[in-house]
Amino acid sequence: MSNIHFPVYILMLLLIFAVTIPLQRKSYGRRFQILMVSVLGIAWIMALLELLMVLWDAPYSYTFGSYPAGIGIEFLVDEFSALMTLIVLTLSLLIIIYSLKDLEHEIESSRMYSYYTLVFLLIFSMIGMIFTNDMFNLYVFMEILSITSVAIIAIKKKKDTLMASMKYLMMGAIGSVTVLMGIALIYMVTGQLNMSAINEEISAVWRLYPRNILLAMGFMITGFSIKAAIFPLHNWLPDAHSTAPTPSSALLSGLVVKAYIFSIAKIMYRVVGKNISVDIGIADYLIIFAVLSMMMGSVFALTQRDIKRRLAYSSVSQIGYIFLGLALASEMGFSAALFHVVSHAFMKSALFLSAGSIIYLTGKRDVKNLDGIGYEMPITMTVFSIGVLGMIGIPGTSGFMSKWYLGLAVLDAGHPELLIVLLLSSFLNALYYLPIIVSAFLRESPGRPLEMHRDGIPGTMKVSMVLVAVGSLVIGLFPHLVMDIIQQAVPTFIGSGMGL
Amino acid sequence: MDDLFVRVITKMILPFIQLYGVYVIIHGHLSPGGGFSGGAIFAASIVLYTLAFGLKPGQKRMPHKVSSKIETGGIIFFILVGFAGIATGYNFLTNQEAGFPMGELGSVFSAGLIPIVTIAIGLKVMSTIITLFHTMLEEEG
Amino acid sequence: MNFDLSTIANNINYIGAMILFIIGLYTVLTHSNLIKKIIGINIMETSIFLFFVSIGYVKGAVAPIIDPSTGDKVFVNPLPAAMILTGIVVAVSITAFALSIIIKIHEAYGTIDLDEIMKIRSVEEDE
Amino acid sequence: MKKIFTLIVLGGLLLVLLSSISELPPIGDRTNPSYNEIAEYYISEGAEDTGSTNLIAAIITDYRAFDTLGETTVLFTGIAAVVSLIGVFHHRKSDKEEEHHG
Numbered sequence: 070m071s072n073i074h075f076p077v078y079i080l081m082l083l084l085i086f087a088v089t090i091p092l093q094r095k096s097y098g099r100r101f102q103i104l105m106v107s108v109l110g111i112a113w114i115m116a117l118l119e120l121l122m123v124l125w126d127a128p129y130s131y132t133f134g135s136y137p138a139g140i141g142i143e144f145l146v147d148e149f150s151a152l153m154t155l156i157v158l159t160l161s162l163l164i165i166i167y168s169l170k171d172l173e174h175e176i177e178s179s180r181m182y183s184y185y186t187l188v189f190l191l192i193f194s195m196i197g198m199i200f201t202n203d204m205f206n207l208y209v210f211m212e213i214l215s216i217t218s219v220a221i222i223a224i225k226k227k228k229d230t231l232m233a234s235m236k237y238l239m240m241g242a243i244g245s246v247t248v249l250m251g252i253a254l255i256y257m258v259t260g261q262l263n264m265s266a267i268n269e270e271i272s273a274v275w276r277l278y279p280r281n282i283l284l285a286m287g288f289m290i291t292g293f294s295i296k297a298a299i300f301p302l303h304n305w306l307p308d309a310h311s312t313a314p315t316p317s318s319a320l321l322s323g324l325v326v327k328a329y330i331f332s333i334a335k336i337m338y339r340v341v342g343k344n345i346s347v348d349i350g351i352a353d354y355l356i357i358f359a360v361l362s363m364m365m366g367s368v369f370a371l372t373q374r375d376i377k378r379r380l381a382y383s384s385v386s387q388i389g390y391i392f393l394g395l396a397l398a399s400e401m402g403f404s405a406a407l408f409h410v411v412s413h414a415f416m417k418s419a420l421f422l423s424a425g426s427i428i429y430l431t432g433k434r435d436v437k438n439l440d441g442i443g444y445e446m447p448i449t450m451t452v453f454s455i456g457v458l459g460m461i462g463i464p465g466t467s468g469f470m471s472k473w474y475l476g477l478a479v480l481d482a483g484h485p486e487l488l489i490v491l492l493l494s495s496f497l498n499a500l501y502y503l504p505i506i507v508s509a510f511l512r513e514s515p516g517r518p519l520e521m522h523r524d525g526i527p528g529t530m531k532v533s534m535v536l537v538a539v540g541s542l543v544i545g546l547f548p549h550l551v552m553d554i555i556q557q558a559v560p561t562f563i564g565s566g567m568g569l
Numbered sequence: 570m571d572d573l574f575v576r577v578i579t580k581m582i583l584p585f586i587q588l589y590g591v592y593v594i595i596h597g598h599l600s601p602g603g604g605f606s607g608g609a610i611f612a613a614s615i616v617l618y619t620l621a622f623g624l625k626p627g628q629k630r631m632p633h634k635v636s637s638k639i640e641t642g643g644i645i646f647f648i649l650v651g652f653a654g655i656a657t658g659y660n661f662l663t664n665q666e667a668g669f670p671m672g673e674l675g676s677v678f679s680a681g682l683i684p685i686v687t688i689a690i691g692l693k694v695m696s697t698i699i700t701l702f703h704t705m706l707e708e709e710g
Numbered sequence: 711m712n713f714d715l716s717t718i719a720n721n722i723n724y725i726g727a728m729i730l731f732i733i734g735l736y737t738v739l740t741h742s743n744l745i746k747k748i749i750g751i752n753i754m755e756t757s758i759f760l761f762f763v764s765i766g767y768v769k770g771a772v773a774p775i776i777d778p779s780t781g782d783k784v785f786v787n788p789l790p791a792a793m794i795l796t797g798i799v800v801a802v803s804i805t806a807f808a809l810s811i812i813i814k815i816h817e818a819y820g821t822i823d824l825d826e827i828m829k830i831r832s833v834e835e836d837e
Numbered sequence: 838m839k840k841i842f843t844l845i846v847l848g849g850l851l852l853v854l855l856s857s858i859s860e861l862p863p864i865g866d867r868t869n870p871s872y873n874e875i876a877e878y879y880i881s882e883g884a885e886d887t888g889s890t891n892l893i894a895a896i897i898t899d900y901r902a903f904d905t906l907g908e909t910t911v912l913f914t915g916i917a918a919v920v921s922l923i924g925v926f927h928h929r930k931s932d933k934e935e936e937h938h939g
Contacts, residue, residue, distance in 0.1 A: 081652075134664060216804065223922055231811060243735070258871070260871040278860065281861060599890050601893075605798075651902070680888035683888070697915070708923040721859075723864055728858075735850075799908050810918070
């Protein structure tokens with residue numbers, strides 16, 4: 070079943086389905102839901118085959134229009150991008166299954182088709198961003214992503230949602246413009262848009278035009294940091310992620326932010342190259358921002374009472390972990406960061422989905438009101454606990470493994486002081502997550518007998534939530550499944566790839 | 570905008586704007602212009618019509634049903650043209666090798682997939698701009 | 711950092727683009743009117759289009775349209791121009807979407823001034 | 838107060854940008870790094886490869902046609918987003934929705 074066109078097939082399947090949704094004649098219903106899930110299922114199977122193919126053979130480059138890379142646009146299909154695609158499709162499949170029932174409560178029934186059009190375009194653009202090896206192509210996909218990710222928030226049409234999405238759109242637009250400026254500055258001195266080709270030229274250019282590379286790196290990292298919500302630029306994230314409909318929150322926190330982080334990784338390692346990134350000194354600055362992000366995200370999360378807002382702030386701190394890995398500029402740090410991308414995607418999705426279930430059933434958003442909810446919704450709270458334990462880093466969870474790898478990388482890079490930051494941040498995580506579980510399972514809720522119920526939420530929501538949690542556990546128990554692929558991918562990623 | 574002059578002049582210049590838009594789209598591969606500029610020029614004619622005659626007559630020129638079909642059709646058409654490359658054993662969106670007729674350099678019927686794609690883009694851009702304009706007008710009341 | 715007149719005159723496009731970029735950013739950050747913020751973003755985008763097109767410019771060259779009847783000429787670099795075409799369309803989409811959000815905000819709050827909206831929201835929270 | 842602070846920060850940024858002007862490749866020079874073999878390839882082979890005399894059209898619809906597909910998708914996304922927010926659904930205004938509002 071080897072076929073080099075799989076990336077195109079996946080993308081085009083999603084795009085064709087997305088653009089045909091507005092033409093649906095029948096009103097929104099079961100038939101459409103089955104169709105939608107099966108389309109994603111087919112895409113998922115293709116992504117799985119793609120991953121197996123890449124692992125079996127070797128990474129390859131796919132050029133559009135049969136022109137050589139550099140003249141035309143190139144997709145670089147390596148192990149990690151294939152794995153990322155599979156994870157994006159897995160999580161989106163589960164989140165969409167979850168959304169089938171949940172959305173009925175959150176948006177108008179006449180907007181269902183619009184919502185799913187936007188979600189499919191969102192998945193399409195993320196996969197495009199993951200595969201592409203061309204700077205400008207990255208920008209185009211990024212714009213699709215930034216419009217759709219705002220639109221799936223704004224579609225709720227509540228007052229605070231509108232303001233949050235306006236803020237997000239503004240910050241996002243500034244971010245994209247900044248990234249485009251960086252691309253222009255890089256193009257100015259290399260004349261290339263292909264990432265591998267830029268990498269080949271850049272060591273010569275770095276000596277001739279250091280100012281250009283410095284400015285370009287500054288612009289691009291700032292732009293992507295706005296979109297990935299690194300600490301001083303994070304202020305749109307809590308509003309946007311907490312007011313969005315639950316499936317959108319899970320998609321945004323679990324996947325969209327990761328697509329931007331993956332782009333930063335591409336810029337730092339594949340485009341500019343590790344050595345020049347270190348020479349510029351951008352890595353040292355990033356460490357500072359990563360540490361600030363880890364600490365401040367947790368500190369802000371402590372003060373939040375709204376459960377979704379707390380989760381959103383926790384995303385800021387978790388993104389700090391990933392940034393720390395990237396900023397270490399070592400292979401170990403890089404692979405730890407990529408591992409955390411995967412594990413955080415599962416954990417945060419599980420957390421948002423279970424928090425959404427609580428809101429779906431009880432309408433309670435305040436963490437103070439969750440006493441005894443563990444008896445009312447045992448499955449939901451188990452999923453929530455798995456996510457929480459991962460976030461804190463209890464051994465056996467995927468969060469522990471990513472902290473373990475990150476700790477090793479920090480020691481390897483010769484920054485033992487960062488280990489303290491890691492521990493402190495884990496402690497803070499425990500401080501704002503554990504009370505929720507404790508009160509949910511051990512406290513008595515007022516006016517309700519303390520007896521086990523079955524979760525009163527629809528089956529599709531339960532199944533998808535549990536599957537996300539199981540995914541998180543599997544990664545935690547068998548980290549080598551993911552880590553081996555990452556380690557296989559790192560040389561192709563950091564080395565200049567295949568290029569022209 | 571209930572003004573006699575505006576209406577009369579609009580009616581007079583409307584065909585010329587549209588003709589120019591079509592010209593720009595069709596000659597996209599020979600002269601400056603292409604699908605985006607041509608589509609925008611064509612859309613400007615309908616926007617002008619709506620401004621002069623009001624929303625209702627304007628929408629009759631470009632009903633939502635038609636525009637949504639054009640939008641979907643434009644992209645699907647583009648993708649199908651791309652798949653011609655895969656079908657003939659090359660990569661996505663291959664032009665010359667995939668067997669599109671190249672014609673003579675500089676004539677209107679030349680350049681393989683370029684004019685085909687340009688027309689699809691032109692239609693798409695036209696309907697998008699008109700729909701955006703009409704949708705926002707509707708919302709304003 | 712030697713700013714003689716010829717440096718400025720030779721690089722007037724780049725200087726203009728940078729100043730426009732800062733003007734746009736200033737507009738976005740300081741104005742409280744949402745429409746003005748959108749205008750600011752558009753200024754920023756325009757500045758980058760100017761920057762990008764200037765990169766492709768070559769002195770004395772003509773637009774990259776081949777005329778088979780005349781001989782070889784120097785053409786400007788066609789790639790930046792092609793990218794800017796894409797960039798313009800992207801800018802249009804973002805502007806359209808931002809305007810539609812503003813329409814909705816105006817419906818919800820009755821104003822498009824950020825300061826006034828904040829006042830309304832703080833009053834609502836107190837209640 | 839906020840305005841003055843922003844002004845100072847942005848003024849600093851502008852100074853940094855302007856001070857780098859003299860280090861950028863000069864404008865309009867044929868020996869610029871951006872006018873490299875890629876640009877020359879487009880100019881010399883463009884007409885041959887694509888059969889189009891307008892090289893910009895050749896790039897946007899042939900060499901980098903995938904970008905253009907992405908670009909039309911951006912337009913589609915834009916309109917889908919606008920319609921999802923403020924669109925009025927004429928052809929699908931079913932009885933169900935009427936009930937909802939009434």
